Amino acid sequence: MRPVVISGTGVFTPRETITNAELVTAFNAYATAENETNADAIAAGDVEPLAMSNEEFIFKASGIQQRHVMNKSGVLDPDIMHPKLPQRDDGEPGIMAEMAVDAARKALAAAERKPEDVDAVICAASNHERAYPAIAIEVQELLGIQGFGFDMNVACSSATFGIQAAADMIRSGSANCIIMVNPEICSGHLEWRDRDCHFIFGDVCTAVVLEAKENATSDEQFEIISTRCMTKFSNNIRNNNGFLRRTRPDGVGDRRDMQFMQNGRQVFKQVVPIVSQMVVEHCTDEGIDPTKLDRMWLHQANKSMNDFIGRKVLGREPTREEQPNILQDYANTSSAGSIIAFSQNSNDLAAGALGIICSFGAGYSVGNVIVRRVG
Numbered sequence: 001m002r003p004v005v006i007s008g009t010g011v012f013t014p015r016e017t018i019t020n021a022e023l024v025t026a027f028n029a030y031a032t033a034e035n036e037t038n039a040d041a042i043a044a045g046d047v048e049p050l051a052m053s054n055e056e057f058i059f060k061a062s063g064i065q066q067r068h069v070m071n072k073s074g075v076l077d078p079d080i081m082h083p084k085l086p087q088r089d090d091g092e093p094g095i096m097a098e099m100a101v102d103a104a105r106k107a108l109a110a111a112e113r114k115p116e117d118v119d120a121v122i123c124a125a126s127n128h129e130r131a132y133p134a135i136a137i138e139v140q141e142l143l144g145i146q147g148f149g150f151d152m153n154v155a156c157s158s159a160t161f162g163i164q165a166a167a168d169m170i171r172s173g174s175a176n177c178i179i180m181v182n183p184e185i186c187s188g189h190l191e192w193r194d195r196d197c198h199f200i201f202g203d204v205c206t207a208v209v210l211e212a213k214e215n216a217t218s219d220e221q222f223e224i225i226s227t228r229c230m231t232k233f234s235n236n237i238r239n240n241n242g243f244l245r246r247t248r249p250d251g252v253g254d255r256r257d258m259q260f261m262q263n264g265r266q267v268f269k270q271v272v273p274i275v276s277q278m279v280v281e282h283c284t285d286e287g288i289d290p291t292k293l294d295r296m297w298l299h300q301a302n303k304s305m306n307d308f309i310g311r312k313v314l315g316r317e318p319t320r321e322e323q324p325n326i327l328q329d330y331a332n333t334s335s336a337g338s339i340i341a342f343s344q345n346s347n348d349l350a351a352g353a354l355g356i357i358c359s360f361g362a363g364y365s366v367g368n369v370i371v372r373r374v375g
């Protein structure tokens with residue numbers, strides 16, 4: 001089977017940012033107003049007052065300092081507490097397709113490829129803005145790509161699973177060149193009124209061009225040595241929103257479980273050992289000593305989680321270069337996180353350097369992509 005390379009990546013970064021300080025001010029204004037509204041019920045002991053959020057906790061617990069969002073004003077308005085995006089009619093490009101086209105153009109330029117060189121578009125993301133037609137097909141149309149496109153969703157692992165799907169198609173010959181995009185508007189499914197998680201997510205879109213090594217010309221090539229994907233069912237990260245919502249007796253209201261929910265402590269405890277073990281085993285099975293990996297581009301959810309996985313895999317404290325984090329600037333961007341880390345921290349590697357792109361999240365799902373820098 002023919003070798004496959006990643007020949008270019010691109011990142012669309014929304015213009016607006018929210019710092020932890022801005023986020024906490026908005027949340028605390030919301031919580032104060034709620035507590036005033038419920039003052040009698042709180043005094044009677046019928047309702048628990050909402051506790052205030054604080055910047056120190058957020059940074060210490062997560063490592064996040066700010067996040068990019070598609071709309072800041074709605075999120076920070078204590079009377080709204082979610083992004084406000086303009087209505088678009090069906091003749092206009094969708095917002096996710098627009099983000100994806102921007103990232104895809106950058107990835108195509110880096111790969112020295114034109115839309116006519118591409119055979120397929122995969123849109124791999126944890127939420128898609130509509131059920132159908134697929135966002136991937138809209139991106140295909142907007143870029144003028146022939147062939148086919150499809151959407152897929154494996155939550156935070158969508159991009160690594162998408163890379164495996166694309167690489168397998170190129171290896172087997174059903175496509176020569178594929179662009180995979182990861183538009184993530186996490187601000188849309190985050191419950192900004194819940195202090196346990198209101199700091200977690202940000203918005204972004206990444207794109208990756210994959211092609212047969214024999215055809216690739218760019219100077220940013222990484223050969224895909226091996227991929228490995230794993231899923232194991234868990235309710236610890238869950239969102240119950242879906243197309244059957246209106247069919248259920250209690251389905252239409254403003255319900256907490258219609259947004260992202262997680263048992264963060266459990267996720268942390270259960271996922272870290274699974275990921276560390278899977279990276280070590282995958283490398284060992286490929287004849288690679290995991291302690292000799294030159295770089296680990298990990299999923300960007302939590303700095304302590306990444307530090308722990310880095311230590312377990314490398315057997316020592318990873319340097320910032322060995323295990324780059326971008327979550328301080330972007331927060332958790334679901335499937336896009338490890339791809340941003342890869343896109344922004346890979347070009348300095350010398351020919352022959354080995355690294356792993358690794359994602360983990362809801363499902364649970366874990367995806368590994370072992371790559372070697374092409375000289």
Ligand code: COA
Pocket residue numbers: 052053054057058061062156195196197199237262263264265267268301302305332334361362
């Ligand atoms: N401000 C101040 N205090 C807060 C707070 C906030 N915004 N949010 C929670 N707290 C409080 C809690 O109420 C709790 O108080 P208690 O000890 O009195 O009960 C305390 O801080 C610790 O909360 P906890 O939720 O246990 O924090 P944590 O150290 O586990 O950090 C996460 C929370 C979410 C950052 C962390 O668990 C995590 O990152 N988990 C993995 C998440 C993940 O990878 N998810 C995948 C998503 S795709």
